[in-house]
Amino acid sequence: MALADWIPRLLRPSLLLGLAVYHFGMTILETIFVHREPSLLFNLSKLREKSFARIWINNGEAMSLEMPGNLDELLQTVHGTVLDVGPGSGEQLTRFDASKVDIMYGAEPGIDLHPGLLRSAEKTGFGGKYKALHCGGEPESLIPALAKASVFKDGASQGVFDEVVCVRVLCGVPRPEETIQGLYRLIKPGGRLIFCEHVINPWRDDGAILARLFQAIYALLGWKFFMGGCTVDRNTKQYLLDAAGKEGWEEVHLESVDPTTAIPFIVGYLVKRG
Numbered sequence: 001m002a003l004a005d006w007i008p009r010l011l012r013p014s015l016l017l018g019l020a021v022y023h024f025g026m027t028i029l030e031t032i033f034v035h036r037e038p039s040l041l042f043n044l045s046k047l048r049e050k051s052f053a054r055i056w057i058n059n060g061e062a063m064s065l066e067m068p069g070n071l072d073e074l075l076q077t078v079h080g081t082v083l084d085v086g087p088g089s090g091e092q093l094t095r096f097d098a099s100k101v102d103i104m105y106g107a108e109p110g111i112d113l114h115p116g117l118l119r120s121a122e123k124t125g126f127g128g129k130y131k132a133l134h135c136g137g138e139p140e141s142l143i144p145a146l147a148k149a150s151v152f153k154d155g156a157s158q159g160v161f162d163e164v165v166c167v168r169v170l171c172g173v174p175r176p177e178e179t180i181q182g183l184y185r186l187i188k189p190g191g192r193l194i195f196c197e198h199v200i201n202p203w204r205d206d207g208a209i210l211a212r213l214f215q216a217i218y219a220l221l222g223w224k225f226f227m228g229g230c231t232v233d234r235n236t237k238q239y240l241l242d243a244a245g246k247e248g249w250e251e252v253h254l255e256s257v258d259p260t261t262a263i264p265f266i267v268g269y270l271v272k273r274g
């Protein structure tokens, strides 16, 4: 990458961080003066959730116009019974072919994002085939929500999804190793885990140490706090590869996108042994 392109790519996340700080401030002001709920100021996790929902409602669409790597083609192939982890307001739904999907469950903990999510499902032809669940992707939240939605039949609580889709979400789930292993268990044999995730800069391989340094600076400046729990330098690639344990994945398709930047992505899919 030419230097004139590279330097702006290293600095661009600071604009996002600035935007997040602005929305956090606005969330505080709205809480006091619009919703008149000053007691919420003492509930920091709720405040951060509201602040992130505000960022996403205002900017999610613009931040989803162009997605990394071959995600567009990949999502077109998604079929059957699908779990979409952290769908936000459904910005990715236009990329799926709704006619190939029998039913899609969206595990979205941000309740303020649900109205937009259901609107997107309607607009993109999913209609009643889209079920929004108020839960996270971590097992203790996801499993009871799936049970309540009657996803588990005949007592089975594993191997129920043809596809599990994770787009820009694993950076923010708690205990990522355990959470990804939980998602692995939910995939049917022969099914796929599809991902598009930003990761720690792979500076020892095809990355860049300066970009890794920028990630560390963004983390120190409060990236996780202001960005709804997003970890800028998570080793999600390793967690995904390890999730199948000793069994190993039957197929690994993984593309590294922009590895020398501060927000490098991995895009691809993993196939569970049949």
Ligand SMILES: C[S@@+](CC[C@H](N)C(=O)[O-])C[C@H]1O[C@@H](n2cnc3c(N)ncnc32)[C@H](O)[C@@H]1O
Residues within 6 Å of the ligand: 056, 064, 085, 086, 087, 088, 089, 090, 091, 092, 107, 108, 109, 110, 113, 135, 136, 137, 138, 166, 167, 168, 169, 172, 173, 174, 228, 229
């Ligand atoms: C960056 S947005 C991505 C939205 C959408 N997947 C996309 O790429 O357009 C991250 C989403 O993950 C959700 N999220 C946060 N914590 C989560 C968790 N523990 N489990 C599942 N989703 C979570 C957020 O509410 C938000 O909607």
